[in-house]
Each structure stands twice: as structure tokens, then as C-alpha cells.
Amino acid sequence: xxxxxxxxxxxxxxxxxxxxxxxxxxxxxxxxxxxxxxxxxxxxxxxxxxxxxxxxxxxxxxxxxxxxxxxxxxxxxxxxxxxxxxxxxxxxxxxxxxxxxxxxxxxxxxxxxxxxxxxxxxxxxxxxxxxxxxxxxxxxxxxxxxxxxxxxxxxxxxxxxxxxxxxxxxxxxxxxxxxxxxxxxxxxxxxxxxxxxxxxxxxxxxxxxxxxxxxxxxxxxxxxxxxxxxxxxxxxxxxxxxxxxxxxxxx
Amino acid sequence: xxxxxxxxxxxxxxxxxxxxxxxxxxxxxxxxxxxxxxxxxxxxxxxxxxxxxxxxxxxxxxxxxxxxxxxxxxxxxxxxxxxxxxxxxxxxxxxxxxxxxxxxxxxxxxxxxxxxxxxxxxxxxxxxxxxxxxxxxxxxxxxxxxxxxxxxxxxxxxxxxxxxxxxxxxxxxxxxxxxxxxxxxxxxxxxxxxxxxxxxxxxxxxxxxxxxxxxxxxxxxxxxxxxxxxxxxxxxxxxxxxxxxxxxxxxxxxxxxxxxxxxxxxxxxxxxxx
Numbered sequence: 230x231x232x233x234x235x236x237x238x239x240x241x242x243x244x245x246x247x248x249x250x251x252x253x254x255x256x257x258x259x260x261x262x263x264x265x266x267x268x269x270x271x272x273x274x275x276x277x278x279x280x281x282x283x284x285x286x287x288x289x290x291x292x293x294x295x296x297x298x299x300x301x302x303x304x305x306x307x308x309x310x311x312x313x314x315x316x317x318x319x320x321x322x323x324x325x326x327x328x329x330x331x332x333x334x335x336x337x338x339x340x341x342x343x344x345x346x347x348x349x350x351x352x353x354x355x356x357x358x359x360x361x362x363x364x365x366x367x368x369x370x371x372x373x374x375x376x377x378x379x380x381x382x383x384x385x386x387x388x389x390x391x392x393x394x395x396x397x398x399x400x401x402x403x404x405x406x407x408x409x410x411x412x413x414x415x416x417x418x419x420x421x422x423x424x425x426x427x428x429x430x431x432x433x434x435x436x437x438x439x440x441x442x443x444x445x446x447x448x449x450x451x452x453x454x455x456x457x458x459x460x461x462x463x464x465x466x467x468x469x470x471x472x473x474x475x476x477x478x479x480x
Numbered sequence: 481x482x483x484x485x486x487x488x489x490x491x492x493x494x495x496x497x498x499x500x501x502x503x504x505x506x507x508x509x510x511x512x513x514x515x516x517x518x519x520x521x522x523x524x525x526x527x528x529x530x531x532x533x534x535x536x537x538x539x540x541x542x543x544x545x546x547x548x549x550x551x552x553x554x555x556x557x558x559x560x561x562x563x564x565x566x567x568x569x570x571x572x573x574x575x576x577x578x579x580x581x582x583x584x585x586x587x588x589x590x591x592x593x594x595x596x597x598x599x600x601x602x603x604x605x606x607x608x609x610x611x612x613x614x615x616x617x618x619x620x621x622x623x624x625x626x627x628x629x630x631x632x633x634x635x636x637x638x639x640x641x642x643x644x645x646x647x648x649x650x651x652x653x654x655x656x657x658x659x660x661x662x663x664x665x666x667x668x669x670x671x672x673x674x675x676x677x678x679x680x681x682x683x684x685x686x687x688x689x690x691x692x693x694x695x696x697x698x699x700x701x702x703x704x705x706x707x708x709x710x711x712x713x714x715x716x717x718x719x720x721x722x723x724x725x726x727x728x729x730x731x732x733x734x735x736x737x738x739x740x741x742x743x744x745x746x747x748x749x750x751x752x753x754x
Binding site for chain 2 (some may be wrong): 270271274287289312316318321324325356362409
């Protein structure tokens with residue numbers, strides 16, 4: 230079910246969050262920059278930036294997986310590791326894995342696993358490393374956008390592309406590509422944050438998390454808004470892949 | 481950590497080239513690659529920069545927090561350098577806790593900066609015995625194409641030189657999410673920078689490529705500062721199992737003098753501007 234625009238605007242007017250802090254439309258993604266081939270020593274690499282959030286992703290593999298007992302004789306294993314750089318936010322992040330980064334790595338791994346096809350590479354591993362140099366909310370979805378591009382750049386067989394977005398709600402207003410200030414909205418019903426990833430052809434949801442307060446009908450609308458935004462993001466990803474526009478490192 | 485495997489044929493070729501004073505990328509044995517610096521990697525850091533030397537690339541951020549001082553130096557700020565040699569930068573790096581390469585790199589850079597007197601720690605005191613600034617330098621390797629140590633060390637100096645002090649709210653005792661126009665208290669005269677020399681085959685080489693680094697027999701890192709226009713060594717570290725004979729030691733120390741005269745003005749310009 231996709232609510233007509235009129236109904237959405239009504240909802241915004243009734244709520245406390247009537248205008249976005251940076252002046253964007255409620256269904257507008259922040260300015261995007263996508264690059265491919267940003268790390269020359271990698272098998273595949275990409276970066277994806279929206280507003281004040283940037284993620285880099287590097288793919289290494291397929292290569293033999295050690296220790297041997299972790300190997301799968303039927304297909305290759307996908308392994309994802311996500312982390313934020315110490316200087317990416319105001320309060321310094323201690324280097325190394327944390328509970329948060331471990332969990333995000335896993336949900337990103339599940340999301341990417343639904344689009345890659347490693348049946349041709351038994352006993353191997355494909356590693357995806359996601360790192361965030363600057364953060365203004367939505368780092369896992371920016372990371373997934375970069376990771377999907379890096380996998381394609383590495384030539385890993387993929388059934389579909391993957392595109393991700395954080396949809397949110399500030400009081401009663403639904404928003405796409407939530408920034409940190411919106412994530413911290415306290416008035417009325419407060420903030421709801423819904424990171425989701427959508428497959429390019431089937432339009433299936435490969436990552437879905439939520440925290441906040443939302444009704445099932447609002448959630449339906451939020452997911453539709455997210456899918457619509459993903460169409461725009463997908464164009465940016467595909468454009469970067471076609472032109473290999475990382476610039477300097479693609480000689 | 482898996483080893484970088486170098487084919488013998490390539491090893492022989494690199495060594496034979498160097499014996500004739502040549503390198504694969506056209507440089508002479510003592511030449512550095514081009515240095516590129518970019519600002520503004522993260523707006524929420526006191527400074528965050530990207531430094532590329534050839535294809536070796538690091539991101540370095542400076543962060544300032546407020547902490548209680550150590551009991552033995554109640555009026556001095558504190559300093560910490562961390563390095564993440566993340567597997568994104570090289571297939572030799574593993575995930576998880578920092579390995580010995582990352583620990584050694586961070587410690588050599590930390591020592592070079594701390595012991596040179598570059599940072600004026602007493603000016604980082606807010607309230608004696610109670611509150612002092614703590615300075616963090618965080619290094620993240622993006623792409624390893626050799627000589628990460630010098631690249632990261634140079635980036636750390638530039639990041640410190642370009643950092644802005646955050647605004648401290650004394651009433652509430654907290655650091656605001658805002659920066660002043662003031663830089664970190666640094667002593668310009670005390671700055672020293674690190675140069676690492678390797679012995680590849682029988683040749684002493686500066687700014688090694690990844691391949692040269694993989695077959696190098698020994699390395700010697702030397703931090704050099706300015707003593708009235710003459711070089712002054714402020715920190716050293718010998719790495720790898722090989723030992724240095726007196727001929728190589730002389731070659732390296734002669735190179736230190738000439739390379740310092742060439743590189744120090746460049747480094748100063750990168751840290752302080754023209």
C-alpha cells in the first residue's frame with residue numbers, strides 16, 4: 230500500500246516536525262557521491278557518501294578460507310566486517326571491534342548474502358571490510374551501498390544489486406535518509422529509525438531493523454518510501470560502476 | 481598474519497636493478513614518492529586528513545578530550561597514538577586486536593612526537609592535578625604500498641599541526657561540539673620527522689615500495705629534527721632480524737644528513753603552510 234502524497238503531507242503538517250533542519254523534502258536523499266576503485270590493492274573497492282556520512286568498502290577474495298573447519302565444500306563463505314574510524318564522530322571511538330560493530334557486521338553480512346552467489350567458489354571466503362571515516366547517521370546503510378558496489382567491482386557473481394537507506398520518523402513525520410539531528414528528535418512521538426536494504430530487481434527487503442515507535446500502517450508507508458528512495462540511490466551506484474569513477478586510482 | 485610471498489625471480493630483478501642504481505618505478509634509491517595531503521576527512525574531529533605517498537594511503541585524525549592527569553605529572557596533558565592496520569589496506573593485515581606491526585608503528589610514531597618536545601604538554605593543563613587535555617592521534621591505513629611507517633608518521637605531524645582546540649565549557653566541565661580558532665600548543669622548533677631506510681640486496685633504499693619492503697633485510701627508522709639548520713636525531717628504531725655493518729651505518733647516516741636538508745623544508749611547509 231502506497232499512500233498518496235496528499236495524505237503524507239497532511240501527516241507532516243499535523244506533527245511537530247514540519248520542516249527538515251537542512252531544508253530537504255521529506256522523501257529526499259542527501260547529496261550522494263559514489264566512487265569505485267578507491268583502494269588500489271583490493272580486489273574490489275568503493276565509497277558511498279550521503280551528506281555528512283561516508284563509508285568505504287573493500288573486497289578481498291575469493292581466497293582459501295582458514296582455518297579449514299570453517300570452509301564450506303558446497304560454496305564460498307561471505308564474511309563482513311564493519312567499523313567506524315576513531316575520528317568519525319565527536320566522541321572518539323576506541324579502535325577495534327565493539328558489541329555494536331559486531332552486530333552491524335552480522336546484519337550486513339546477512340543482507341549481502343541474499344544477493345551474492347558464491348556457489349562457484351567452494352572452500353573459499355570473500356571478505357568485505359566496511360569502514361566509516363565520517364558519520365552523520367545512516368552509516369550501516371551507506372556501508373551496504375558501498376559494499377554492494379565493491380562486490381560488483383571485484384566481479385563477485387551477484388543475483389541482484391543491493392541498495393540501502395535509513396527511513397525514519399520524527400514525531401509523526403516520515404523521512405528518508407535521516408541525519409543525526411533527526412535521529413535525536415525528542416518531541417512528540419520522538420524519533421524512529423528504520424535502516425533497510427532492498428534488492429534491485431525483486432524489491433525484497435534484505436536488511437530491516439527498527440527502533441522507536443511506529444504503527445503497522447505507518448511502517449508499510451515507511452518501507453514504500455524507502456524502496457522509492459532506493460531507486461534513486463541504485464542509479465547513482467550503477468552510474469559509478471559503469472564509469473568506474475573513482476578517478477585517480479583507476480589507471 | 482600471512483606472509484607476503486615474493487617470487488625469487490622478482491627478488492633477483494629488484495636487487496639487480498638497485499645494484500645499478502635503478503628502481504622499478506623510475507626513482508633513485510634515495511628518492512621519496514610524491515606526497516599528497518587532503519583536509520576535511522571528518523568535520524567532527526579536531527583535524528582529520530588523508531595523506532598519500534605514491535599509492536600508500538592513510539587517514540589520520542586528531543581528537544581532544546579532557547581527563548585527570550597522571551599523578552607523577554599533575555600539570556601535563558596526555559598523549560596517545562593508535563594505529564589500525566586494517567585488512568582493508570593489505571591482504572597481510574588481519575582483523576581483530578592490533579598485531580605487532582601496528583603496535584610497533586604506533587609506538588615508534590608516538591615516541592618520535594612525544595620525545596621531540598613537539599607538543600607543549602604543560603600548556604594542555606586546564607586545572608593542576610584535576611583536569612588536563614588528552615590528545616589522541618588515530619592512524620587508519622587505507623592502502624599499503626610500502627613504507628607505512630614514514631607515511632603515517634608524516635600524517636600524524638600534519639594532522640597535529642592543522643588541528644583546532646575544541647571549546648571547553650569550564651562551568652559544566654565538558655567539551656563542547658565546537659572548535660576554537662586556536663591550534664594545539666606546539667613547539668615549531670622542536671618538530672622532528674621520521675625517515676626509514678631499508679637494506680635491499682646490497683643497497684640502502686629510502687621510501688620503500690611494498691615489494692622492496694618484503695625482501696628488505698633490515699630497516700632503520702630515524703626521527704630527525706632541526707638544531708639551528710643542522711639535523712639532530714631524536715629517536716631511532718632498528719627493525720627486522722638483519723644486523724647493520726659499519727659501512728651501511730655510515731651510508732645511512734650520510735643519507736640522513738642530505739635527505740633531511742631536502743625533506744625538512746617540505747615537511748615544515750606541509751605542517752605549517754608556506
